[in-house]
Amino acid sequence: MKDEYDVLVVGAGPGGSIAAKTAAEHGLDVLLIEKRAEIGNPVRCAEGVGKESIKPFIESDPSWISAEVKGARIYSPDGTAIEMSEDIAGPEVGYVLERKIFDRALTLQAARTGAEVMVKTRATGLIIENGFVRGIRGEHFGDDFTVRANIVIGADGVESKVGRWAGINTTLKLSDIETCAEFLMADIDFDQDYCDFYVGNEIAPGGYAWIFPKGKHEANVGVGVLGSRVGSTKAIHFLKKFVDKSCSDGHILEIIVGGVPVSGPLERTITNGLMLVGDAARMTDPITGGGIVNAMITGQIAGEVAAKAISKGDTSTKMLSEYETRWKSAIEDSLDKSLHAKEVLTKMPDGQLDMLAHSIKDVNFGELTATSLLTEITRRNPKMLWELRHLL
Amino acid sequence: MIVINRHKCGHCGACVGVCPENAIDLVDAWVEISDKCIECGICVKVCPVGALEIQHEG
Ligand SMILES: Cc1cc2nc3c(=O)[nH]c(=O)nc-3n(C[C@H](O)[C@H](O)[C@H](O)COP(=O)(O)OP(=O)(O)OC[C@H]3O[C@@H](n4cnc5c(N)ncnc54)[C@H](O)[C@@H]3O)c2cc1C
Ligand code: SF4
Ligand code: SF4
Numbered sequence: 001m002k003d004e005y006d007v008l009v010v011g012a013g014p015g016g017s018i019a020a021k022t023a024a025e026h027g028l029d030v031l032l033i034e035k036r037a038e039i040g041n042p043v044r045c046a047e048g049v050g051k052e053s054i055k056p057f058i059e060s061d062p063s064w065i066s067a068e069v070k071g072a073r074i075y076s077p078d079g080t081a082i083e084m085s086e087d088i089a090g091p092e093v094g095y096v097l098e099r100k101i102f103d104r105a106l107t108l109q110a111a112r113t114g115a116e117v118m119v120k121t122r123a124t125g126l127i128i129e130n131g132f133v134r135g136i137r138g139e140h141f142g143d144d145f146t147v148r149a150n151i152v153i154g155a156d157g158v159e160s161k162v163g164r165w166a167g168i169n170t171t172l173k174l175s176d177i178e179t180c181a182e183f184l185m186a187d188i189d190f191d192q193d194y195c196d197f198y199v200g201n202e203i204a205p206g207g208y209a210w211i212f213p214k215g216k217h218e219a220n221v222g223v224g225v226l227g228s229r230v231g232s233t234k235a236i237h238f239l240k241k242f243v244d245k246s247c248s249d250g251h252i253l254e255i256i257v258g259g260v261p262v263s264g265p266l267e268r269t270i271t272n273g274l275m276l277v278g279d280a281a282r283m284t285d286p287i288t289g290g291g292i293v294n295a296m297i298t299g300q301i302a303g304e305v306a307a308k309a310i311s312k313g314d315t316s317t318k319m320l321s322e323y324e325t326r327w328k329s330a331i332e333d334s335l336d337k338s339l340h341a342k343e344v345l346t347k348m349p350d351g352q353l354d355m356l357a358h359s360i361k362d363v364n365f366g367e368l369t370a371t372s373l374l375t376e377i378t379r380r381n382p383k384m385l386w387e388l389r390h391l392l
Numbered sequence: 393m394i395v396i397n398r399h400k401c402g403h404c405g406a407c408v409g410v411c412p413e414n415a416i417d418l419v420d421a422w423v424e425i426s427d428k429c430i431e432c433g434i435c436v437k438v439c440p441v442g443a444l445e446i447q448h449e450g
Contacts, residue, residue, distance in 0.1 A: 044404050159405030159418050172409045174437055179406060181440045227438045235440035257440040259406025
C-alpha cells in the first residue's frame with residue numbers, strides 16, 4: 001500500500017470492482033479495499049440477473065454461471081401465474097450466477113487493469129480537510145493505517161458507513177429494507193428453466209418468496225419480507241414455512257441472510273471528494289430487489305467521472321455532479337416507477353393481488369419489468385388507473 | 393442493552409444499515425454494538441435470523 005492514490009474504492013462487491021477497473025482503465029492510481037478475508041463470501045444474493053444487462057461489464061464465463069433460464073414467473077396468492085418467456089424475449093433471458101466466483105472475477109478484472117486490491121482491509125473513517133474527503137482511516141490485519149486519495153468511492157453495500165462519515169444520512173427505515181433468508185437446496189423437484197416468484201401477505205408480507213434454479217437440481221430458495229411488516233416472526237421462519245409447503249424434500253446446503261434496500265436511491269450520492277455507488281447509494285430496484293447491475297452501472301459512471309475530475313484537478317461537488325446527472329439519466333426513471341409500484345403493491349390484500357393476476361394471466365410478457373406489468377394491469381383494470389397513475 | 397447471539401448471526405449487515413445512531417459495526421464476521429445505542433429495537437426487528445435481542449437490566 002502506498003501513502004496516496006488518485007482513487008480509493010471501499011468495498012469489493014460488483015459496484016466497487018467495476019468502479020476500480022474503470023478508474024484504472026483511465027490510467028488512474030487506484031486502491032480497492034475489502035474488509036472481508038474472502039471476496040464474495042459469504043454470499044448475500046439470490047443471484048438472478050438479466051443476461052444482456054451484464055454484458056457491458058464482463059465477458060461471460062461458464063465458471064460463474066450456475067444456470068441459464070428461459071423466463072420468469074410470478075405466482076399470485078391463489079397460484080395464478082404471470083409469465084415472461086423466451087418466445088418473446090429471445091433464448092436464455094437470464095443467468096443465475098455463482099456470486100462467489102462472479103465477484104472474484106470482477107475484482108480480478110480490476111486488479112489486472114492495474115488497481116491495487118487489498119482484502120481483510122477495513123475502512124474505519126474518512127480523512128476530511130476543508131470540507132473535502134481526502135482519504136480514509138483503516139485497519140489491515142489488526143494494524144491501523146491512513147491513506148490519502150483525491151477521490152473516495154463508497155461501494156460498501158447495505159451496511160455502508162462511508163456516506164454517514166461524510167454527513168450523508170443513509171439510514172434505512174424499516175419500511176425501506178427487505179429482510180431476507182435463503183437456502184441453497186439440493187434434490188428438489190421444480191422447473192429448471194424458470195426463476196419463480198411468489199407473492200402474498202402470508203408467504204412474504206411486503207416482499208416475495210423465490211426459487212431460482214442453480215443447475216443440477218439445486219436452487220436458491222428464499223424469502224424477503226418488508227422490515228415494517230415482519231412483526232415478531234423472522235425472515236428465517238417465513239422461509240422455513242415456505243420450504244415446508246413447496247419443497248420440503250430437498251436438502252439444505254447453505255444458509256444465506258441479508259438486507260436489501262428498497263428505499264429508492266439516496267437524495268444525495270456525492271459530496272466534495274466522494275461518490276457513493278451501488279447498495280451504498282441504495283440503487284437496488286425497490287420492487288425486484290435486484291441490485292447487481294445497478295451497482296455496476298453506477299460504479300462505472302463513478303469511475304469515469306473520477307477520471308475526468310482528477311484530470312481537471314477539481315473534485316468538488318460541482319464537478320462530481322456529473323455523476324448524479326449520469327446515473328439519473330441511466331436508471332432513475334425505472335427506480336422511481338418501481339418505488340411507486342412498491343408503495344401500491346406492498347399494501348394490497350391477497351384478494352386484490354389475485355384479481356390483478358387474473359386480469360393479466362394470459363398475456364405473455366417479453367420482459368418482466370414493473371412498467372410492462374403495470375401498463376397491462378391498468379389497461380385491463382381502468383379503475384386502478386388512479387392509484388397507479390405515477391407508474392405510467 | 394442490545395445483546396448479540398454470535399452463533400446465530402449470518403454477518404449480513406442489515407442491522408448496520410438501519411441503525412439510526414450508527415452504533416453497529418460489522419467487523420469481518422463480528423457484530424459490535426457501541427454505547428451510542430439508544431435501545432430503539434429497530435435492528436432487532438430487521439435481523440433475518442433473530443440474533444439480536446434487547447435485554448433490560450435488573
Ligand atoms: C437475499 C438477497 C438476495 C438478492 N438477490 C439478488 C438478485 O437475485 N439479483 C440482483 O441483481 N441482486 C440481488 N440482491 C442484491 C445484490 O446482492 C446487491 O444489490 C449487490 O451485491 C450490490 O453490490 P454492491 O457492490 O453495491 O455491494 P456489495 O455486493 O454488498 O459489496 C459491498 C462490499 O463492501 C464491503 N465493505 C463494507 N464495508 C466496508 C468497509 N468499511 N471497508 C471495506 N470494505 C467494506 C463488504 O464486505 C462487501 O464485500 C440480493 C440481495 C440479498 C440480500
Ligand atoms: S437498538 Fe437502535 S440504536 Fe441500538 S444498535 Fe439497535 S438500531 Fe442501533
Ligand atoms: S442483521 Fe442479524 S444476522 Fe445480519 S449482521 Fe446483524 S445480527 Fe448478524
